[in-house]
Amino acid sequence: MVTLAQVLPAIILIVVIFALTMLVALYSTFAERKVAAFIQDRVGPNRAGPGGIFQPLADGVKFFMKEEVIPVLSNKFLFILGPSIAITASLMTGVVVPWGPDITLFGKTYPLQIVDIEIGILYVFAVVSVGIYGIMIGGWASNNKFSLMGAIRASSQVISYELSMGLAIIALIMVTGTLSLREIVEQQHGWHWNILYQPVGFILFLVCAFAEANRTPFDLPECETELVGGYHTEYSSMKLGFYLFAEYINMFISSAIMSTLYFGGYNYPGMDAVNEFVGPVIGPLIGFAVLFAKTCFFIFFFMWVRWTIPRFRYDQLMNLGWKGLIPLGILNLIATGAAVLYFK
């Protein structure tokens, strides 16, 4: 049986990671508007608090206080279920990410990872795939043409890009020989980052991550010029908030996964010397800070691309996915296999 003492560290970590995820998601919305403003030579939100720092809180309160509208023709149960699934699925993925090396507190060692399962990557894939049900159910339940079109586009796009993402991951697994995220990170100790062995795989993964998170240039599902708001046209109040939050949490988690898989996670050059110098409590925290910095860079990269590259047309999107990325993924797979056999 499971005792409380066994699960207490996990529960504390769950609460901390949950709070962190929420904070990052809140401030990503703010950061997005500030980055957009910077790129377009504007000021951005600057009224709430110094430099607009309380803007996300004001937005949050607004989400709570607005009227929730459920259209008469919609399916009420599914209408509420859609955003709930979307955000629950996105909150579930952070469980397997190793946020830092083992930390020693009061003479006991605790892992900075909520659960270390041997099929870590598969778990992430499975849970991310559930997220699309949220969009599909919400879009269908709205009984609105824009919503339905957006939902169909979203699911079609996500499943197409999932294939190339899987191929990119398989090439990575051939190099690492394990599916556990913890082991993959440990193998990248110091500067032996997987990006050095899998540059093409990383590009593939990055492009697919953009498509999976429905971010520009692949944001066809919520294309304003054609579909008003896409799958969340009919949504208001916190249900709309949940969809938007789910997108930002997905962005955060996929940035963390990218850093973990390809950029060494919490590893950095010269970490052994630093760890010896600062001890077993501060050392892991520096590792966590390093992972967080890498994650923040990728979040910034997501925003940078959004305000730089225009949106694709739908046929271009599908052609890129099926005729560009899948053959590239298979080629990468073959090249990786040959290289691994030759060098090991």
Add this chain to the structure above:
Amino acid sequence: MLLEIKTSATSTAVDYFPIVIQFVFAAGFVATTMFVTHILGPHLKTKKKLKAFESGIKSVGNARQPFAIKYFLTAILFVLFDVEVIFLYPWAVNFLDLGMGGIITMGLFMVLLLIGFFYIIKSGALDWE
């Protein structure tokens, strides 16, 4: 042999327990927030407000109408290819142990798959106007 996943330690059902805690936590948060926003917001329902939005003009017909068959085709092809990608996972984990035999077996599988892939491209199943 091909389907065995090799790892240093085997996970048991207990190792997955924190995932259950996380799920309870996430679902509880979502349910609470939904309930609270339902209580807090104003409730001024009018007939026009509850209609489906169609850019301000009168909505025409039901939204659940037939859509392009292409999407359906994409979904079917996805299922085929995703199953194949799932087959590759255990092979990739055991890649080095299986050696040459594994490469040849998987090479044969990939060739068959690529023939199918070229066929669907040639037949125009993935062409979008």
